[in-house]
Amino acid sequence: MRTTDVRVRRAITAIAAGHPVVLTDDGDSDGYLVFAADAATAKLVAFTIRHTSGYLRIALPGGECERLNLPPMCHRDTTHCVSVDFRGTGTGISASDRARTIAALASAKSDASDFLRPGHVVPVRSGPNGVLGRHAPADAAVDLAGLAGRRQAAALCEIVSRRTPAQMARGAELVEFAVEHGLAVASIAELAAYRRRTEPQVVRLTEATLPTWAGDSRVIGFRDVHDLGEHLAVIIGSAGAGVPVPLHVHIECLTGDVFGSTLCRCGSALNGALTAMSAQRSGVVLYLRPPGPARACGLFARGDAATDEMSETVTWILRDLGVYAIRLSDDMPGFGLVMFGAIREHGPGARQLAAAG
Numbered sequence: 168m169r170t171t172d173v174r175v176r177r178a179i180t181a182i183a184a185g186h187p188v189v190l191t192d193d194g195d196s197d198g199y200l201v202f203a204a205d206a207a208t209a210k211l212v213a214f215t216i217r218h219t220s221g222y223l224r225i226a227l228p229g230g231e232c233e234r235l236n237l238p239p240m241c242h243r244d245t246t247h248c249v250s251v252d253f254r255g256t257g258t259g260i261s262a263s264d265r266a267r268t269i270a271a272l273a274s275a276k277s278d279a280s281d282f283l284r285p286g287h288v289v290p291v292r293s294g295p296n297g298v299l300g301r302h303a304p305a306d307a308a309v310d311l312a313g314l315a316g317r318r319q320a321a322a323l324c325e326i327v328s329r330r331t332p333a334q335m336a337r338g339a340e341l342v343e344f345a346v347e348h349g350l351a352v353a354s355i356a357e358l359a360a361y362r363r364r365t366e367p368q369v370v371r372l373t374e375a376t377l378p379t380w381a382g383d384s385r386v387i388g389f390r391d392v393h394d395l396g397e398h399l400a401v402i403i404g405s406a407g408a409g410v411p412v413p414l415h416v417h418i419e420c421l422t423g424d425v426f427g428s429t430l431c432r433c434g435s436a437l438n439g440a441l442t443a444m445s446a447q448r449s450g451v452v453l454y455l456r457p458p459g460p461a462r463a464c465g466l467f468a469r470g471d472a473a474t475d476e477m478s479e480t481v482t483w484i485l486r487d488l489g490v491y492a493i494r495l496s497d498d499m500p501g502f503g504l505v506m507f508g509a510i511r512e513h514g515p516g517a518r519q520l521a522a523a524g
Contacts, residue, residue, distance in 0.1 A: 172361055174351070174352060174353045175353045175357050175358055176361075177351040177353070178311060178351040179311060180315075181351040182202065182206075182311050182314075182315035182317065182321075183203075183315035183317065185202070185203060185206035185211075186202065186351075187200050187201060187211065187215065187350060188201050188202070188311070188351045188352065188353065189341055189344065189350050189351070189352045189353075190307055190311070190323070190352075190353060190354070190355065191341055191352065191353070191354040191355070192304065192354070192355055193354065193355055193356045197325050197326070197335040197337060198325070198326045198337065198344075199304050199308070199323045199324060199325055199326065200215050200218060200219050200323065200324055200326055201307075201308045201321055201322065201323045202215070202322050203273075203311075203312045203317040203320070203321055203322075204225050204269045204270065204272060204273035204312070204318065204320035204322050205270060205273040205274070205317055205320065206317070207265075207266040207267075207269040207270045207273070207322060208266055209262045209263035209266045210262075211266065212262040212263075212265050212266040212322075213262035215322065216265075216324075218326055218327065218344070219325055219326050219327055220325045221324065222289070222324060222325070223265060223269075223287075223288055223289070223322060223323075224247075224288070224289045224290070224291045224322065224323055224324065225269050225272050225273070225288055225289070225290050225291065225321065225322050225323075226290075226291045226292075226304075226305035226306070226308040226309045226320065226321050226322075226323060227290050227309070227319070227320050228292075228293055228295075228319050228320075229292050229293070229294070229295065231272075231319075231320065232248055232290060232292045234278075234279070235279050235282065235290075236279035237251070237290045239292075240289075246291055246292045246303075246305065247289060247290075247291055248289065248290040248291065249284050249285060250284070250285045250286045250287060250288060250289045250290075251268060251272070251282040251284050251285070251286040251288055252268055252282065252283045252286030252287055252288070253267045253271040253272075253281060253282060253283075253286075254280075254281055254282065254283055259286050259287040260287045265287055268286065268287070268288045269288055269322050272288065272290060272320060273318045275318070291305040292305070293305045293306045293308075293309040293319075297362070298355055298358050298359040299359060299393045300393060302355050302356065302359060305323065306355075307355045307359075308322075308323045310358060310362065311358065326341060326344060328340055329344075363476060363479040364479060367483055368392060368393070368479055368480050369389040369390060369391055369392060369398065369480060369484055369487065370389065370390055370392055371388070371389055372387075372388040372389060372390050372397070373387070373388045374386070374387045374388070377401060379441065381403075381438075381444075382445045384401050384402060384403045385401075385402040386399055386400065386401050386402070387400045387402070387488070391458075391480065394458050396456045396457075397456055398453065398455050398456055398480065399453070399454040400451060400454075400484055400488060401441075401453075401454065402450075402488070403441075403444045403445055403449060403450045403451070403452075404447075404448045404449040405449070406451055406488050406489065411492040411493055411494045412451055412490050412492065412494070413443070413444055413450035413451070413493075413494050414450070414452075414485075414490075414493040414494065414495050415436075415437075415444070415450065415451070415452045416455065416481055416495070417433070417437050417440070417452060417453065417455065418433075418455050418457055418477070419456045420433035423435075423437075424437060437452070440452055451485075451490060451493075453481055453484055455480065457477065458476075
């Protein structure tokens, strides 16, 4: 098992048990103390306040913010909502009062009338796709709570540096803090990668016969479950027959594929792969639509950070097709096809497909 997956699973297990975890942002950035909101206690909140900035927030799905009538705090930042206190608490600022407010915000039995506004706990709206839609601490916190089998609500607050109390803790100091207190550590990027590897990223839409200059093939359409991007699998011969299948991964290139631009090799690489596969009467071409505005030329998308995400998309499509052994075209050096489960590359020339580019 990947080391990063172990870290994420430890964090999920800790959240499920009602313990806090350390969530790190991407790069050498701030770290957050995170715990499931429905596990809030005065002791847990007091520990959090003692080691953080004290600006305690609770991340909630957008639907819960609407249900509890939690409008944005200001027009420029629609994620942070108006602060609240649970009715019946004292001043609202003590650890016990804030624990009651946090637990109430996580409860399915609460409604908008149960809270006073303004208060001492700040709700933060998470996105519909969690970290797969946005690499933000609130989204990661909600994802951790949901993966742990708890209500999708989590408290979070930035950890303060003990070496320089006027600043936030970062890097090695966050790890030291976690070790000292026996806390699991995971990063937002690790959580996003874990979700992409363990949750299906595509759904099958339709299937048809595709006649081309290289012969007839079978084409299957897929849709990304998050950004709704559409991808095609062009199958020549049979796929998933238990033998290594030639695979060519192609990122959509409007100028090269449609207009035959000579400024890139996208069109010629695609044609070469189809020609080679037709001659062998076996192969799969995955035609991927990149997220964002990179459709003009697939070469631009190859160095993009989205390539890592697309490699998992490839793997999920192959799983759907029943392809578990491949020979990967060498047309895309650096395209990191993520191998997990039973999908693997074969042969001494595993990364080469004759005449494919």
